Amino acid sequence: MKFAKIPMATINRLSIYMRTLQDLLEEDVDVISSERLAKQCGVNPAQIRKDLAYFGEFGVRGVGYRVSDLVNQIKEILGLQRPWNLAMIGLGNLGSALIRHANFVKHGYIFTAAFDVDPQKVGKRLPNGLIINHVDELEELIKEREVHIGLITTPASEAQSIANQLVLAGINGILNFAPVQIQVPDCCHVENVDFTIKLDSIAYHLSSGL
Amino acid sequence: MKFAKIPMATINRLSIYMRTLQDLLEEDVDVISSERLAKQCGVNPAQIRKDLAYFGEFGVRGVGYRVSDLVNQIKEILGLQRPWNLAMIGLGNLGSALIRHANFVKHGYIFTAAFDVDPQKVGKRLPNGLIINHVDELEELIKEREVHIGLITTPASEAQSIANQLVLAGINGILNFAPVQIQVPDCCHVENVDFTIKLDSIAYHLSSGL
DNA sequence: TAGATTGTTAATCGATTAACAATC
DNA sequence: TAGATTGTTAATCGATTAACAATC
Numbered sequence: 001m002k003f004a005k006i007p008m009a010t011i012n013r014l015s016i017y018m019r020t021l022q023d024l025l026e027e028d029v030d031v032i033s034s035e036r037l038a039k040q041c042g043v044n045p046a047q048i049r050k051d052l053a054y055f056g057e058f059g060v061r062g063v064g065y066r067v068s069d070l071v072n073q074i075k076e077i078l079g080l081q082r083p084w085n086l087a088m089i090g091l092g093n094l095g096s097a098l099i100r101h102a103n104f105v106k107h108g109y110i111f112t113a114a115f116d117v118d119p120q121k122v123g124k125r126l127p128n129g130l131i132i133n134h135v136d137e138l139e140e141l142i143k144e145r146e147v148h149i150g151l152i153t154t155p156a157s158e159a160q161s162i163a164n165q166l167v168l169a170g171i172n173g174i175l176n177f178a179p180v181q182i183q184v185p186d187c188c189h190v191e192n193v194d195f196t197i198k199l200d201s202i203a204y205h206l207s208s209g210l
Numbered sequence: 211m212k213f214a215k216i217p218m219a220t221i222n223r224l225s226i227y228m229r230t231l232q233d234l235l236e237e238d239v240d241v242i243s244s245e246r247l248a249k250q251c252g253v254n255p256a257q258i259r260k261d262l263a264y265f266g267e268f269g270v271r272g273v274g275y276r277v278s279d280l281v282n283q284i285k286e287i288l289g290l291q292r293p294w295n296l297a298m299i300g301l302g303n304l305g306s307a308l309i310r311h312a313n314f315v316k317h318g319y320i321f322t323a324a325f326d327v328d329p330q331k332v333g334k335r336l337p338n339g340l341i342i343n344h345v346d347e348l349e350e351l352i353k354e355r356e357v358h359i360g361l362i363t364t365p366a367s368e369a370q371s372i373a374n375q376l377v378l379a380g381i382n383g384i385l386n387f388a389p390v391q392i393q394v395p396d397c398c399h400v401e402n403v404d405f406t407i408k409l410d411s412i413a414y415h416l417s418s419g420l
Numbered sequence: 421t422a423g424a425t426t427g428t429t430a431a432t433c434g435a436t437t438a439a440c441a442a443t444c
Numbered sequence: 445t446a447g448a449t450t451g452t453t454a455a456t457c458g459a460t461t462a463a464c465a466a467t468c
Binding site: 243244245255259260262263267269270271272273274275 | 423424425426427428
C-alpha cells in the first residue's frame with residue numbers, strides 16, 4: 001500500500017476529514033464509524049475507508065475509528081505534526097489581509113518573513129510583529145528564517161519572477177494567489193488559489209444550469 | 211451534444227483557456243491551434259477540443275481557432291457576456307481586502323452591496339464608494355440591488371446562518387471563504403475557497419512527496 | 421491537390437462505489 | 445456467539461488521451 005500512487009483528491013479529503021474530526025473531538029465524540037463521518041463530510045463511506053487504506057489500518061472492525069487517534073494519524077500522514085514556516089511575498093490588500101488571518105496560525109502555519117518592493121512598505125511592522133523586508137533580501141532571509149512555503153500575492157506580472165527567486169532560495173512549496181500559471185521545476189509543488197475561476201463557474205451555473 | 215452532462219473540470223478549464231486567449235489577443239495573435247493553446251495552458255490538445263465540443267464547433271479544420279472569436283464564444287458559454295452583481299458579507303480583513311481587489315471588476319463582477327454586523331463598520335464608506343449595511347437589511351438590499359452572487363467572509367460560526375439568509379433572499383450562487391461546509395438547497399450553487407486545505411496539500415508534498 | 425488541424429469515436433486510464441470476507 | 449464495521453477486492457463510473465476520418 002505504501003507505494004501506490006496517492007490521488008490528489010485523497011489528500012484534499014484527508015484535510016476535510018481532519019477538520020470534521022477536530023470538531024467532533026470538541027463535542028467529546030470518542031469513536032465514529034466511516035458511515036457517520038462520511039455523512040458529516042458529504043462523501044461516501046467506502047471513500048473514507050479507501051482513502052485511509054492507502055496509508056495503513058487505523059480503525060477497529062466492528063467498532064469504528066477513535067476520533068483523537070485518527071486526527072493524529074491524519075496529521076502524521078499530511079506532515080502536520082510539525083510547524084511550517086511561511087513567507088508572504090506582496091503586501092497589498094490581499095497579502096496584508098491574509099497575514100493577519102488567524103486561520104493559518106490555528107493550523108500550525110507561521111509567517112516568519114514578509115516581502116514587498118514598495119519602499120513605503122519596507123521597514124514597516126505588521127500586526128503580528130513581523131517587519132516587511134525588501135524583495136532584494138528574499139534569498140538571504142528565506143534561508144536564515146527557514147521558510148518552507150512561499151505565498152505569492154504580487155500582481156500577476158511579477159509572480160513568475162518571484163517564483164523563480166523562491167526556487168533559487170530553496171523553496172519547494174508555493175501557494176500562488178496571482179491569476180497566472182507559474183512554471184517551476186518538478187521539485188517544487190505549486191497550488192493555485194483563483195477566485196475569478198470559481199466565480200466564472202458560479203456564473204455558468206447561474207446562466208445555464210438553472 | 212447540447213444535453214450531455216458537462217464535467218465541472220471542463221468548466222474550470224474554459225476559464226483558463228479564456229484567460230490565456232485574452233493574453234494572446236493582447237499580443238495580436240489572430241489564430242491559434244489546439245496544440246499551441248494546449249501547451250500554453252498546460253493541458254492536452256485533445257482535451258481542449260473535447261471541452262469545446264460539448265458546446266459546438268468553434269474552429270476551422272486545417273487552420274485552428276480565431277482567438278477573438280473563441281474568447282467571445284467561451285464568454286457566451288460561461289455566461290460572461292453580462293455583468294454579475296456581487297454582495298460581500300463580512301468586512302473583516304479578508305472581506306475588505308477582496309472588495310478592493312481589482313481583479314473582480316476586470317472580469318465583469320461588480321460589488322453592489324456589503325454587509326457586516328459590527329456597528330462600528332455599518333455606515334462606513336468603502337474605497338469603491340459602497341456603504342456597509344447591517345446584515346439585518348440583507349434580504350431587502352439583495353433584492354433592491356439585484357445581487358446575483360454572495361461572497362461569505364464571515365467567521366466559520368456565522369457562515370451557515372448567512373447562507374440561509376442569502377438563499378431566502380433569492381440568491382443562487384455563493385462563493386464561500388469560511389472554512390466550513392455549508393448546506394444549501396439544490397437550486398443554489400456553492401463554491402468554496404479554502405487556503406488551509408491547499409497548504410495542507412503542500413505540507414504533504416514537502417514531507418513525503420519529495 | 422497536399423498539408424494541416426479540427427471534431428469525434430474508441431481506447432485507456434484513474435477514481436469512486438458496491439459488496440463481502442475478515443475480525444473486533 | 446451474534447452484530448457491527450472495517451479493510452480490500454471487484455465492478456462501475458467518468459474523465460482523459462490517442463487515433464483518425466472529415467474537411468478547410
